[in-house]
Amino acid sequence: MEHTSLLERILRGIALTLVVIFFMFPIVWILMMSFQTNETILRIPPQLVFKPTLANYTALITGKLTTAAGTLDIAFMRNLWNSVFLSVTSVAVALLLGVPAAYAFARHKFRGSEDIAFTLLSFRFAPALLVLLPLTLYFQKLGLANTYIGLIWVYQLICLPLILWIVRGYFEDIPADIEYAYRIAGHSWFATFRKIALPLAGPGIAAAGLLAFIFAWNNFVFALVLASADKQPVTVGALAFITSSGIQYGQISAAIVLSITPTLALALYAQRYLVEGLSLGAVKG
Amino acid sequence: MSQSALAISGVDKFYGPIDRGVHAVQNLTIEIDKGEIVALLGSSGCGKTSTLRMIAGFEEVSRGTISVAGRKVHALPPVKRNVAMAFEGYSLYPPLTVRENMAFALKAAKLRKSDVEAKVASIAKLLEIEDVLERYPSSISGGQQQRASLGRALIRQADLHLLDEPMGQLEPQLRAVLRGRIKHFIKERGLTAILVTHDQTEANALADRIAVMEGGVLQQFDTPDMLKQRPANLFTGTFVGEPPMNVFEAYVGTAADKINLRLPDGLSLDYDKDAFSGSVRDELLKRQRVVIGIRPYAVRRSKDGVPATVSANQWLGDQTHIAADFAGGSLVLVEHDRTRLELGAPINISIDPKNLHVFDQSSGMAISHGMELA
Numbered sequence: 001m002e003h004t005s006l007l008e009r010i011l012r013g014i015a016l017t018l019v020v021i022f023f024m025f026p027i028v029w030i031l032m033m034s035f036q037t038n039e040t041i042l043r044i045p046p047q048l049v050f051k052p053t054l055a056n057y058t059a060l061i062t063g064k065l066t067t068a069a070g071t072l073d074i075a076f077m078r079n080l081w082n083s084v085f086l087s088v089t090s091v092a093v094a095l096l097l098g099v100p101a102a103y104a105f106a107r108h109k110f111r112g113s114e115d116i117a118f119t120l121l122s123f124r125f126a127p128a129l130l131v132l133l134p135l136t137l138y139f140q141k142l143g144l145a146n147t148y149i150g151l152i153w154v155y156q157l158i159c160l161p162l163i164l165w166i167v168r169g170y171f172e173d174i175p176a177d178i179e180y181a182y183r184i185a186g187h188s189w190f191a192t193f194r195k196i197a198l199p200l201a202g203p204g205i206a207a208a209g210l211l212a213f214i215f216a217w218n219n220f221v222f223a224l225v226l227a228s229a230d231k232q233p234v235t236v237g238a239l240a241f242i243t244s245s246g247i248q249y250g251q252i253s254a255a256i257v258l259s260i261t262p263t264l265a266l267a268l269y270a271q272r273y274l275v276e277g278l279s280l281g282a283v284k285g
Numbered sequence: 286m287s288q289s290a291l292a293i294s295g296v297d298k299f300y301g302p303i304d305r306g307v308h309a310v311q312n313l314t315i316e317i318d319k320g321e322i323v324a325l326l327g328s329s330g331c332g333k334t335s336t337l338r339m340i341a342g343f344e345e346v347s348r349g350t351i352s353v354a355g356r357k358v359h360a361l362p363p364v365k366r367n368v369a370m371a372f373e374g375y376s377l378y379p380p381l382t383v384r385e386n387m388a389f390a391l392k393a394a395k396l397r398k399s400d401v402e403a404k405v406a407s408i409a410k411l412l413e414i415e416d417v418l419e420r421y422p423s424s425i426s427g428g429q430q431q432r433a434s435l436g437r438a439l440i441r442q443a444d445l446h447l448l449d450e451p452m453g454q455l456e457p458q459l460r461a462v463l464r465g466r467i468k469h470f471i472k473e474r475g476l477t478a479i480l481v482t483h484d485q486t487e488a489n490a491l492a493d494r495i496a497v498m499e500g501g502v503l504q505q506f507d508t509p510d511m512l513k514q515r516p517a518n519l520f521t522g523t524f525v526g527e528p529p530m531n532v533f534e535a536y537v538g539t540a541a542d543k544i545n546l547r548l549p550d551g552l553s554l555d556y557d558k559d560a561f562s563g564s565v566r567d568e569l570l571k572r573q574r575v576v577i578g579i580r581p582y583a584v585r586r587s588k589d590g591v592p593a594t595v596s597a598n599q600w601l602g603d604q605t606h607i608a609a610d611f612a613g614g615s616l617v618l619v620e621h622d623r624t625r626l627e628l629g630a631p632i633n634i635s636i637d638p639k640n641l642h643v644f645d646q647s648s649g650m651a652i653s654h655g656m657e658l659a
Contacts, residue, residue: 186394
């Protein structure tokens, strides 16, 4: 049993509350804004009590944005779908390529393996804008500009090194003898990878996948340059809310709420899973 | 036709490029009969674990061949070698219980469920881990994990059982009990086992024959008795046996009908020429300098012996270890009575020629043991 005095508990409660308020405030404020019209949002001083409206969400879902200057078509739902599709597919491809590669780098030291691994990591060093111009020209020649395949390919620059390097560390932490024990008990190399290495590195793979997903989801600049309207993710699509008749704060807030929901849900779900997995994997060498 | 259970022939292991990397195992040739228990004994880095891992298939063989039960296996993956192994680091599967860990290989071999359960039960009883069968590896002690790992290897019906430091983590009492049981278990089932250890008590207790390795080179492969009585070289002589053999450099001289082994500090061990056989005498006299070795148990105190000075005196409960300054070095002798000697007390020691081991001074190879030629 922990021995804590009443005072200690109260102080701890206050400290925790302060931290939670500090971090949750922007999200709560955005959530509140998403249920207000531009007029109530921009009122000074701002007010906590307002008459909630679903107009922002309706506008996003129907794709008709009504402003003072008239009705505007926005493709938010399409953008949201693009974000989901691009992120999920990119992470899936990166996992498919990165996990076996990470295993190879962790278990088999071959000539130049460190160099190759480092080269893959160095993709993360290059400033995206520097890469983009030549990439755009190449993609136009190859017919990959403004295609999902092209975007997913470029997204590998974000996802693959991340997954490769995180997962590699997890594979290296598994004592090789556990795999040997499995192999000598009558299993092939591939069965060992599938039944021993993958489950033991599971939490790491999940964490890397989650991180890669968030990075892919939040990516802006690749999609801005390489995708046109019908392939754009929400990050780029949000620019549409800056209209000639002003910035649509209400819709932007609603769009933010809708676009962080998938990542938030995933993070909350995976967090529980990750903690469980990490504490279970008490692997002794 | 009797087939050897394991034949290692001319095996080299290099870490790094062949002929340029670290030469961990050098030109190793060993043959082990079916039903035999062999210990690979040596200090850390002597190549014993590399050898074991090459047999298992976790390390590539740089040169040479390895055959298990008559099949050449050195190019096969571990799964096709039909060997079982207990790992020094236990390497139990964390998500499985001890029972599942042990039953695992049997299930892979498609044994009937009732057979698997019976085998697990009997091995668990043998190793005294019945009470932790349903627990997970992370929740049991190191000693229990080690026994579970040993059980996982012994439960299998393999051509060869490889045991890497199988009892290092156990408490001394349990270790002594289990040694006997495991030996009985292996012998009863006619299994062939290779045990890697740096503990000579364990090697002596379990093994029919011991392969002593040092610096990647096999020094001697013989029964425990022969290793003690007839060490092939200075390394085996000093490595095997507790406390270690006393060694001194000596000049060989003759005077009248005596052979003198002249030690530093003007001391000399004098023996009748007739005490040695003709061939041993010839070998001795061929050399100017030799290294002589005497086991601590074979050193006697006697009035007309060579003088030495007591530097330590310990009663271990069943024997006395006396260390003495002798011939510019230190000499240890063991007596079975409780001897009380003051530090600095003069003693006289004598060495029976039949307990004398003589080694070549430059090569370290044994020349003679007692009165016989090596």
